[in-house]
Amino acid sequence: MRRSATSLRPPRCAGCLPRGVPAIIRATSTRPRPSPMNQPHLTLPRHSNQARGIGQYALDFLTGKFGDVGDVVWRRLEAFHLDSLACAVSAIAAGTNAPTVLREEALAYSSGANFPGAVCYGTSQRVAPEKAVAANASAAREWDANGTNFGYHPEIGATAGEFGHNDFYAVPLAAAQVAGLDGAAVCRGMLLVDEIRARLAEVFSLKSYKIDHVLHGAIASATVYAAMLGATVDQIESAIGLVVAHYVPFRAIRAGHQLSDSKGASAAISAEVAVLSAQRAMRGFVGPADVFRNPAALFCLFEKPAAADESPFDLLLSTAGDQFAVMGMHFKLGLYEHQSAGAIQGLIDLLAAHPAVLESDHELERVRITIYEPAFGIIGDPAKRDPQTRQSADHSMVYIVATLLRKAFEQRQSGWKELMLLPRDYDEESLHHPLTRTILSRIDFVHGGPEYDAKYPDGIPTTLEIEHRRLGRLSSELVMYPAGHARNTTADLDDLLAYKFQQLAALGVADPATLRDRFSDLTNKSAADIAALCEFEIL
Structure with a gap:
């Protein structure tokens, strides 16, 4: 049955929760409070349970509770998604190692008749969603040519400067394929992933402690996957707790004289365990609660809060309008760091x-x-x-x-x-x-x-x-805002991105324009369209 993003109600986890397993019931904490900013935001204060706050925010955003998102935001999100798609398709066609290994692994995990599963790019086989996520995210990231954020929001003093990339769009796509959701729901999920991970990057620098930046994306992925499949706030809190307590990736991933597959596949592996954490929480596994204020978890361990029973930061999340974090992200116009x-x-x-x-x-x-x-x-x-x-x-x-x-x-x-x-x-x-x-x-x-x-x-x-x-x-004199940077005002960005898409997509498909049309205007695509979205031929 088709559900639009604006009418989305928390569905039963399609195939995730076995029948007869009760949802976890706990007392509900206070909802996030509105932020006094010009654009609609929520503030999750440091003295609150921010894991629960993120969960409630995600559920409310997916149901359209907060109001309209600006058209310019949806256009920017589509540009980043199409950019990631061209990167993925070309990496698969080129036979790059990590995407090939993870894709072959995924295809060995058929989802079975009683579980709808998700689909890898260029196939029609339904597989375990965490495996499809790993394969698709690895392909998107392999060239290191998709979008970037730098964790910088000076207007509110949030300038931790953590890196991040648009690596996690495979997560909401897989969730929609599992739950039978439409394109509007996929787009809300994609925007939500970018918003959560990028706002965390503004307030906590993982690299300062030799932790890989993909952890922020894993937290966002666990949240969004669980929320799109109808998890409760309690279950989302558990999923976030599982990610932070069990799956912290260190920057050993990126160390060494010659870098390995682990660098390019870091986001994919973290997204995979994020989906597993969401599934596990929805089956009834109770993970660590209130993990952002947990004194033994990385946030308080590395940046001791000023007061007891606090996290090290307040967290602001956009709810409507046109100032979502994706608007401050940057494009790469080719393959380069x-x-x-x-x-x-x-x-x-x-x-x-x-x-x-x-x-x-x-x-x-x-x-x-x-x-x-x-x-x-x-x-x-x-x-x-x-x-x-x-x-x-x-x-x-x-x-x-x-x-x-x-x-x-x-x-x-x-x-x-x-x-x-x-x-x-x-x-x-x-x-x-x-x-x-x-x-x-x-x-x-x-x-x-x-x-x-x-x-x-x-x-x-x-x-x-x-x-x-x-x-x-x-x-050259000092360069501050090169082409592709969110603050650049001189480059013809649309033209450069179209050229990049053509050059990369042509390595993987016979007709790049048809591929672009297939993945454009996702907000108007039906649940059936989303179910079949990845079923195109890769050369």
Whole structure:
């Protein structure tokens, strides 16, 4: 039966709760209180049970209780989802390792006749939803080319600056396929995932404690999956508690001289355990309660609250209007670690202003890139000067800039479209291209100190300079808001995203325009449309 997002009522967990298992009953805490901001928000104060508050917020948002979401928000959400889709389809078609392994694993977990299950991209087989989530999320994230957020909301003093990415759209899609919901419900779920994880990123920096940023996405995923399948507030609280108590991913995922599959699949694995936690809670498993105020859980353990019986932060969540967190997220216009975007923009600007640079690569003497922390530590690791894998190369500032310069010299062109980094720029031939390696050896990458650090995460403060034999010293000047950044006002973002979609989707499907149409305008798609959404052919 079709249910719209605005009329959605908490359904029975379709296949998740065995018959005869009673829901967990506890006293209901006070609902979240409205926030006195210009746009409609709720504040979950630090002295409240925020796990229950998040659960109630999710249930209320899914039922349309709070009012209308602005059209501009739905358009931005669709742009991020389509962007992730193109990344996923191309990664699957290319046979990249982690998506292939997780996809094959998922297809070995058929859901069975009594459980509707969810579907992996490019298949029609119903599988266990947590496995479909892992496979689809891994594919979306594999290239490290989808959206980014930096946890920055200065208007309310929430500037923890934690990273995050639009990796978790597979969760509400799987929930809708399991529960028989329509496209409007899927879109509300997607918006909710982004809102919860991004607002947590504004108030708590996981990276400061060597914890991977995907934990915020796992909390959001457990919440949204459970809420879409009709969980109670008690069950959502348990699901969040299970995630935080049992499944904390550390940044060992991203350490090492050459990065592994764990880096690209981190969000997928955390989303998988989030769905499992939601299912387990809905079957009756009681997880740790009130986990944000739990003195032995990571939040209070690493940032001791000012007073007893508090968490370290207040949490604000948008409820209606046009200032949802997704509006402050950033697009990547190709395959690169997002904090290199300032250098990419700086190089493109410099070459546009001084096209004579491209007349001969022999006259390029030195390149100097100045940037902030934490970017310098993440993409400036000395081991990144000799990347041997794609995962290491796309997190190497010197490789990224050297490859862009090599392409610019080859093409005698310097625009975003002309230089856009695509999967072929990280293949074995490209990794060891002689000109790329020669240019790489001429690049100096330095930390700009407090002057640069203070400008992040408002922007991506970067300066790129070239020492040229004939033209002398050339500078991009300071770049703050490169194309793709939410505060950029000069780039034709729609055109660049359309080009990126075409380039990536064409690697995986015969007709990218048909794929785009299939996944566009989800809010008007029926439950039957959503059930069959992933049933398209991947080359």
